[in-house]
Amino acid sequence: MNYKLRCMHCGKIYSPDEVKYTCPVCGNRLGTLEVLYDELPNEKKFDLEHKGMWAFSKFLPVKADHFEVPLLVGNTPVYEKVELAHELGLSNLYVKDDGRNPTASYKDRASALAIAKAKELGISTIYCASTGNAASSLSGLTAASKMKSVIFVPKSAPAAKITQLLVYGATVIAVDGSYDEAFDLSMEVGEEFGWYCRNSAVNPYLLEGKKTGAMEAAFQLNWKVPDVAMVSVGDGTVVSSIYKGFRDLKESGLIGKIPTIIGVQAEGANAVMKTFESGIFDEPNDMEAHSIADSIAVGKPRDVLKACKYVKASGGKFISVSDDEIGHAIVELARKTGIFAEPAGATTYAGLKKIKDELKGKSVILFITGNGLKDINSVKEFVAQPYVVRPNLKETKEALRDAGAI
């Protein structure tokens, strides 16, 4: 596909070989670029089952003979939840479970794209800074592609995510600092050694990989897109990608409308929401971030400008929910749908519960971005403990009676 890159801040248009990642005039933070295609395809058949996200490769900034990681990325299920929709007063509720990706998060869509681009350039090492998922995704997908990854994570990232990195054989730098500090360090080191950058907000192509989540959902729903799409927000790239996916489909004539996009943040890390509400999108309201939803515990969101502009264009907004609401949402979502989401994944459900009255009568899709097994510690305090018994019938029956199971 032929494409150009446009700066989100100054609007300058670049050809892909003119710039590396961001607008040289506006810098890394505000000068994020968006990919604009010369022409979008108008085809209706997509082989999701065999190709996953690559079914949409004609909508992606890759060459016809691009590299595809030998794992099925995407083709994650969308479930229609009739009873739950009714209970919440919605006309329809759809839940797209992206925890079903190869490394169990939405981030695989971006990593697959990063690998394709790095292969194009002949670069064999890719680096990223991550709260955990982008990193485990990159390390898993580079392992499958016989490439190397160098990962910068905050030392405090959940053990399951760090273990994933080590199992896949990544070089892991655990930074004794915040995600925001790990990010700045990664950029410095990655630049010095000429590695390919898989930092989503900085590299405009990664969002294009992520937008396939929205495209898949539209295809799976037979191009009848819901009124509202909800997704959790840290740096702001995933929420931007959801908008961009729907926008590209609308421009290509495949869908009639773009859903209203609602970004959900954790209360202790709601910098994007604050910036959105200030109305001045190029003056980010950075903060120190705290949340059990580690994946979205971002205080200095890197894609804030794009996220605010795109969400505004969709007629949407940002909301935030407390850690307590997130914890309860994990448990309730699991019990009502069978989907066990990590805290950042269930944040969308917490957001839906919070504003359900506003959404009365509407159809809604929730994007669940990560699997619950990624972080079991945060949810422990929201569930009961198991009954411990000696292996005899009497104690077992007592426990069952106590639990109300008999």
Ligand SMILES: Cc1ncc(COP(=O)(O)O)c(C=O)c1O
């Ligand atoms: C599970 C999960 N959900 C949501 C997000 C938010 O994405 P973004 O930082 O692009 O806003 C992340 C990012 O790490 C994530 O891992």
Ligand SMILES: [Zn+2]
């Ligand atoms: Zn610019």
